Amino acid sequence: MTYLEAVSLMKEIESRYDLMQIKYKGVSVWPLLRINIVDAISGNNETMKSTGGSAIKQVLSTLFYYNPFDYFKKRSVWLFAGFERRKEVNGLKKLRVSGCVIDACENTLVIEKPGKDQSTTPRSMVPEKDVVSESWLLLFVHAYAILTKWKKIKIENECVLQRVLKEYKIQFDYIGALRVLDAQKKVFDVLLAVTHKPGKVIIECPYTIMGYVWSLHKKAIPVIELQHGVLNDKHYAYNSLYTSPILYPDEICVFGEDEYQFLTGDDSHYCKKVYKTGLYFMELAQKSFTNDIFREYRVKYEHIILVAGQRGYEEAMADYIREAAKKTPKCLYVYVPRDIDAELVFDQENVIYRPGINIYEYMIWCDVHLTISSTTCLECQYYKKPTIFYNYAEMSENYYGKVLKAENGVVFTKSVSEYEQALEKVLTTKFDYKEVFTGNTVKRIKEIINK
Template identity: 40%
Template sequence: MAYIEALRKLTEIERTYDVESIRVDGISVWPLLRIYLFQVIGQTDHRKAHRLSKGKFATVLRGLFAYNPLKVFGSHRTWVFNAAERRKQLNGAFVHRVSGFVSELLPDALFIEKPSERSFHRKKSEIAEKAIVSESWILVSAHLLERIMPRKWAVIENEALMKEILEKNKWNFDYVYFVRYLVAQRKILNFVLSITRKPDRVLIECPYNMMGYVWAFKRRGIKVVELQHGVVNQSHYAYVYNRSSVLYPDCIWVYGERERDFFEHVNPNYSKTVEQTGLYILEKANEVFTEDIFAPYRNRYSKIVVFAGQAAVERPVYSFLKRAADLNPEWLFVYIPRYPVENFPVRNANVVYAAKVNIYQYLKWCDVHATVSSTTCLEAMYYRKPTVFYDYENLASEYYGGFLSSGKGVEYIGGADRFREAVERLERNGATGYPRVFHPFDKNEIRNILNRMG
């Protein structure tokens, strides 16, 4: 089932059933279950939603001693949860694109970083963070606890309703595992907080993957702040459920006006407060990347097109990219995958495959940006670069159509045959009407926000 269809099906279930009544320890666990049920709905074979694979577990084990775990016992008013895969290379250093400012603003902060198979922890000499530990300790402990903890620790109230939803739709979803893991996360964080100095606040880049942590922090009166790390709108499955929950953050810091308006008017129950803070990496990259990376190609090609890939739509994009390159041999197409791929199949002379590069450098110096629905369309706006969406399965128009209008910095097309005319229309319109997507990043403003929080 396609993304948008799966989202509509999930919304239909939430309108039809009293999903809030599915509870553990007195709180609704639906905000968590819907995240993983959505993944099941979107899979044609209805296999179990993602769990910790052997490869991921091996990565987690390797991360245990990547940094000194004893740093967790220091005095840190602020804890930051982020992920190694969100680091970008700037002048030889690897910087967190969302939370990189914290090490400059709050030098006593504790960073708890999640490793990944694709991007392991960086060496201490390559990063700015001083007090940093691997999240591996929490991950290993939570997964082990989930396996051994008594059944009575995760008794699901009104479980019959969950079974009814799954049976009626013939979905295979191991919801018990996810509830048990949620409880295990909370218990492990409670233990960590009992043996360390409690922080005043916690900043989290992606809290919907660690709701058990959020639960533990909020129950102890610790403020939880979400730092926006990607798309937020009415088409994102993690942000469309309009109910308040102890599993949601107290505050969310967003890119700009669009997201602020969404949380204030469309889903006001997600977070008590909303702050506009921009995106750290954009202005940092703008300062660093001062030389045109495409200078060697300018004499051979009249236009440089950067295509931002996405793992879920690689195959259709390859066909689109090959056709667009065939039709426009005087343009250079640079394909940047979300994750490196083996045997990149597009062999055109005017197509360059660029993996493991800093896409912000490429966005700054390209002429045109293209994608299916990556958030790079927003980041391209910051550098005043137009975007041509390959509107595969209407993903782009569903995601961005209500905010990014055709002709105002973007065009939506159904196939590569229309790519050239879309670029020409964008050039005729120039930068007229480009929306301001990102609030200016300002460290003093963030200091004031932190001071207001206490």
């Protein structure tokens, strides 16, 4: 089952059953379960399992990357971010999404999820002084979940969940999911008990750490989410028919008008306190990357095509590029995978593979952008670069058909047979690019923190 089919199935299930009556320790846990079910039936679980060993290695190798005693510093704001979202600017690894929080409030403690190659990156490249590794929390959560495996998980109205799983023939370890949720809450309860509690907590991706959110809400500490990627009615974290004051954030900061309209509309039940704050890195990158990164290639090639890969769809995108590159030898294709260990191979001379580079610098200086449904299509609007979509499994149109129109410089292609015509169109047409991102991000974030 594809991801979009799984999302559609969730809507059907939610329309037929009262799923919020499924509770653990008095809390409706359907918001967590639906995410895990989509992962299970769409194959996302297999992708996660394949990186399980490397994830453990990341946790263990980064325990002392930062000073763990900084957990005990008194800071008014805690920020949950991720090392993988850091981008290099002038020799420093800046937080692409949440760097605005540091600029807006110096009294911030960053709690950072470990990432690939972090242990080999010099600490001097990380500009923040008050940073701790989430590896400690992840280690304790994992250990607690294992040590309490003997403990029975009691679920109110478990029969409803079992009926749904049986009817739709879904195999899903919901006990394991709730055990992790419980471990997250217990570990975070201890952290809040032994440290100075913050006034606010800002999180880039709260739907992966709902146990932390639960713990924070029990202590009446407000949780603010920063949009970090795709956010629309097709994203399984934001399109439920139900709401949750315990597991969902209190407020959310989004890129711009489209996300704002979706979340404040009658069909959205995620979070009604919504603010338009933009994306921090857009302005920073434009000011910083002023030299043409592709200057040496322009002698040989007429056009530079930037390809943004995606987790779970790298091979599909790579097959498209291999054929497109054969058809257009005067174009250079620069493939940037979502995961640096995607291990794709290209034989064509006019395709170069660039895992781990700063894609923002490439966006600024490319001529055309190509993807399935990466948010880089929105960021290319900011830099006034057209996008050709490979509408694989109709993902492109489902995600962006209502957001980006032909006049905004986008073309949807069903297969590589339509590529050459699409390329000619985006290269010869003048477009009216859309204002996707709200400006003055740091100022807006500062107002939200200080209010």
